[in-house]
């Protein structure tokens with residue numbers, strides 16, 4: 001972190017709080033900050049809100065959101081957006097936060113955050129809700145891979161119906177690979193699960209179900225490591241694999257590759273706060289980092305007993321907002337209010 005050398009007043013976006021990350025926790029932070037009278041701008045590298053819920057499991061049911069016995073990742077994000085809407089957040093998508101500069105107290109204090117595209121934001125409070133960092137799939141080192149990507153090779157399933165009637169190879173041994181193999185097999189003309197060993201990282205129930213389906217002839221399982229893609233102009237004909245010195249081709253129109261995520265905080269690791277195991281260390285009173293005024297909530301933060309759960313991120317957002325208000329309104333006494341009796345919320349919802 002540094003102090004700003006060349007602050008051009010005209011190109012700076014002023015906001016009371018800057019939230020980095022529009023995943024479920026960043027979205028709920030908009031609501032909690034709004035409840036204490038703080039308006040927010042929100043930055044995300046991705047072209048849409050939702051973080052892991054939308055990128056990795058939009059259609060999967062989540063069972064541990066209080067009062068929602070079953071809700072899909074996509075639906076949860078829709079509702080969080082609705083809940084945040086009265087506070088009119090300004091979203092900046094496809095913007096990655098790169099640098100943090102502290103503004104000296106005699107120049108007003110607070111921070112300037114610059115994005116990779118050169119946008120600059122000035123705020124008394126910065127809230128990092130960046131999850132595991134940029135959500136990017138691990139790509140295998142295959143020749144010509146780019147030619148097939150988003151045409152016949154995919155790292156996520158957004159629309160299962162687009163795979164109906166296709167010959168599919170699913171590669172990987174974790175939950176995503178097993179879940180999608182089980183779900184897509186009934187739609188596919190033929191589905192092969194390809195994994196380099198007999199052991200799987202996926203939930204035992206999914207592995208058992210997959211084995212049942214193999215026995216019933218509803219999918220194939222092949223031991224092997226992906227070694228190449230056969231086809232032209234992005235049209236896949238086969239997936240080439242290797243096992244125990246033997247190379248073989250599996251006929252395929254589509255390959256779904258689930259080798260995990262290469263989540264990295266990248267620039268956010270260099271902002272000068274304390275880190276532990278690649279995550280940002282916070283206190284548990286307000287989820288503030290070692291830089292006063294900079295908070296970290298959700299999957300990105302670390303403290304004793306931290307669980308990477310959406311529920312935990314929601315709690316962290318609520319406590320963060322109470323402390324953030326002290327920076328944004330240093331002269332104001334902020335009384336804690338329930339949402340049922342919040343005058344700010346009533347006004348925003350047009351019930352004041």
Ligand SMILES: Cc1cc2nc3c(=O)[nH]c(=O)nc-3n(C[C@H](O)[C@H](O)[C@H](O)COP(=O)(O)OP(=O)(O)OC[C@H]3O[C@@H](n4cnc5c(N)ncnc54)[C@H](O)[C@@H]3O)c2cc1C
Nearest residue numbers: 021023024025044045051052096097130131133298299310
């Ligand atoms: C398959 C799967 C199933 C799951 N099931 C459950 C479940 O049942 N219950 C549960 O509670 N949790 C579940 N989780 C975990 C849950 O999804 C995470 O705990 C949650 O998404 C964390 O939210 P977040 O907002 O902290 O981070 P994320 O959802 O990771 O969002 C972070 C956002 O920050 C953005 N970002 C990162 N770096 C930058 C930057 N430098 N600049 C701008 N933007 C940036 C990213 O693009 C991303 O959109 C599951 C996760 C997976 C993968």
